Amino acid sequence: MLRLDSLALAQGDFRLTADLAVPPGTWAALLGPSGGGKSTLLSAIAGFLPPAQGRVLWNGQDLAPLPPGQRPLSILFQDGNLFPHLTAVQNVALGLSPRPRAPDRARAAEALARVGLAGLQDRRPAQLSGGQQARAALARVLLQDRPLVLMDEPFGALGPALKSEMLALARDTLTARGATVLLVTHDPADARAAADSVIVVAEGRAHPPAPATSLLAAPPPALRAYLGP
Numbered sequence: 001m002l003r004l005d006s007l008a009l010a011q012g013d014f015r016l017t018a019d020l021a022v023p024p025g026t027w028a029a030l031l032g033p034s035g036g037g038k039s040t041l042l043s044a045i046a047g048f049l050p051p052a053q054g055r056v057l058w059n060g061q062d063l064a065p066l067p068p069g070q071r072p073l074s075i076l077f078q079d080g081n082l083f084p085h086l087t088a089v090q091n092v093a094l095g096l097s098p099r100p101r102a103p104d105r106a107r108a109a110e111a112l113a114r115v116g117l118a119g120l121q122d123r124r125p126a127q128l129s130g131g132q133q134a135r136a137a138l139a140r141v142l143l144q145d146r147p148l149v150l151m152d153e154p155f156g157a158l159g160p161a162l163k164s165e166m167l168a169l170a171r172d173t174l175t176a177r178g179a180t181v182l183l184v185t186h187d188p189a190d191a192r193a194a195a196d197s198v199i200v201v202a203e204g205r206a207h208p209p210a211p212a213t214s215l216l217a218a219p220p221p222a223l224r225a226y227l228g229p
């Protein structure tokens with residue numbers, strides 16, 4: 001289970017506190033105004049931003065001593081997930097090893113097939129559509145098989161139909177393996193479609209997760225101001 005224990009983050013003049021836990025195997029959407037601190041929170045969990053106070057715990061273990069690469073998590077961003085000079089299969093195989101060998105590449109090819117990219121493994125990102133690139137990045141996350149997945153607007157660059165298709169694919173595949181997922185999104189529809197709970201990040205605080213359906217049906221003031229009428 002992910003637990004943020006009396007966490008306080010500082011980035012320049014910006015301050016954010018969080019004291020919450022995310023139930024294992026569930027999806028929590030991070031919703032809140034631009035500049036509210038959603039990405040900052042993910043950075044701290046991923047290990048790129050050391051906390052000013054408090055702890056990030058995974059299954060009771062303080063992650064502070066672990067550098068980002070050794071944390072039990074995968075990260076998926078909106079873009080920049082793939083190295084442009086490497087083929088799809090090489091990019092995905094990097095999820096297994098910084099120097100992938102033939103067996104790693106074989107597993108990467110299988111992961112690409114699982115996300116519907118069989119036959120495109122030798123293309124570079126520039127030769128793939130945006131949706132295909134998103135699939136390749138998701139294949140790498142699946143292959144890494146880490147128990148915690150952090151997603152920062154992962155499919156934001158895609159059109160609405162493709163976005164919901166990718167979200168459903170991610171939801172099905174990651175939920176099947178019991179991963180806990182934090183999903184930063186600006187779209188309440190994403191939270192409704194994919195998340196069990198919502199963490200409102202606003203006014204300097206990441207609030208404890210609340211059930212997505214009831215929270216979005218009756219948003220608290222901090223979220224209502226952001227969502228609009």
Ligand SMILES: Nc1ncnc2c1ncn2[C@@H]1O[C@H](COP(=O)(O)OP(=O)(O)OP(=O)(O)O)[C@@H](O)[C@H]1O
Binds near residue numbers: 011012013039040041
């Ligand atoms: N490297 C940095 N140095 C100083 N301040 C920063 C830095 N990175 C972000 N900030 C500030 O921290 C605050 C939170 O930013 P953050 O990117 O976490 O918000 P966000 O909720 O993810 O926003 P968005 O929805 O627009 O992506 C902002 O006020 C931002 O200007």
